[in-house]
Amino acid sequence: MSKVLVSNVEKWVTPHLERAFQIDYTEQLKHSNYSSFDPDIPYIIGFEYIGEFTDIGSLGDVLTLAAQSNKLKTIIYLSSYGVYAPKKGQFKESDVVCPKNFVGTRAAILEDILVYLANRYSLDLTILRLFNPYGPYQLSPYVVPTVLERIASSGTVNIGDSEKVRDFFYISDLIDLISLILEKDPKGIDIFNVGSGNPTSISTLITRAQEITGGECDVLFDATKLREEYDYDYAVADINKIKKELGWEPKVSLEEGLALTYQWILGRSGK
Template identity: 30%
Template structure:
């Protein structure tokens, strides 16, 4: 805590996608650490930006409604920033297949716009990019480490991979220090809950709170790992604070993998009630399903000292408590 506070106190920090799930949780932590926080979000419908996410710190941060694809705006906003947490983008695998051009715009052109703005106006900044496990595609082996080949099964995975490579290229060629964190299934308070196209665990939680039947595609044996959002935030901060992270990529992960069926049974147990059913995969989802996936996060543990601290059960308890209290702001 003291080391992070000394690193971020009074520093200027820009968070793209700042009104979204991880961005808002990161903002809360940075305010706690004494940073001067600027949140950039274009508040596109269906994308997760939610002003309620920052209700506790609204007077302690600056919010700029802007699109990262607009290089003129970004050129102004990146000036003088010490750190940029680049969380903007389109994250729905399903939407990327239905509308690949928007995904391309958001996840490639948008990140090039930010990097070009930094190259021209602030090469001293440190950037941490939010990558995804979806870059790997269907695993060749488990757990998946950073040396695993990337063969994405959807447009989103391809474009997120490209966005990551842009950051690594600008780090190597232009000296714009950049790091990428490949996120697994991140969950917790402030997650988008309006639809099921971005987070299946969020949708499961919504269904069980509303007394609906949870639908699991396939036989429910697929393994996944989960990262509570506070743990993910800590990884972003450590990556920003460490020069050892420059030019590197890191997996995040969870304590241990759990099958989807076991996950839903845990949700039912925590909720003290609920039901689920197993159904065949719809054709559009079957084509992009990757089967079981869980990550090896030993690299970030070894180099930066990160490891998940919040157990899945504890994290789910906190998540249920949050949405029961603030449901009307998310449904």
């Protein structure tokens, strides 16, 4: 089992990474973690646990120090579709980067830092712009676990806008992709969208979840669930590039993924 260094990645993803890799995980990278870097150990980084812009600068300083010291070589960055300027249609990797909220802005700033370091210090960088991964260990307020948890308890789902369209893909497909990238050992800099390529509205997700589980939940509009910052009406990936260049596409259908996640939720609740 190969070793990877992981930081600033959501905690719910780490149990899945641990099934494929020996991971050295830190929630938020700091200067005290500098000794963990090794040019022979791939580094997987996200943009989580960045509460303010000064955190991004601190993170960039550590990465710069590691790159200058030749302690960093291969990077996989788990970015977000939030870097794109909104539009009605599938997003392509060549689309304009113009984030409209803090999530997208911090993801885009870190992309710029990593691209700069990769160019200056000849690092191998793969940027994965994730759409909507889901699966076991992910909890509310994410929409998939929220819906499935409410079905398990015959409760009520409070939704801000049920007609927003998203691109859901199961977590095991992401782990398979990371393994594939490390096996192929790509050189230079590349950017890929990661999703299913299939549009699913929140209302459709709720309907399918109820059909798959055989359970019910009440759905109520809740204005407090509307985000203060801009929230995309339509966020679906064009995955032609990653299919062509890496030969990757999701294996787990939405129906299968929802069933697997629901099984985990039932087990977690002791039902």
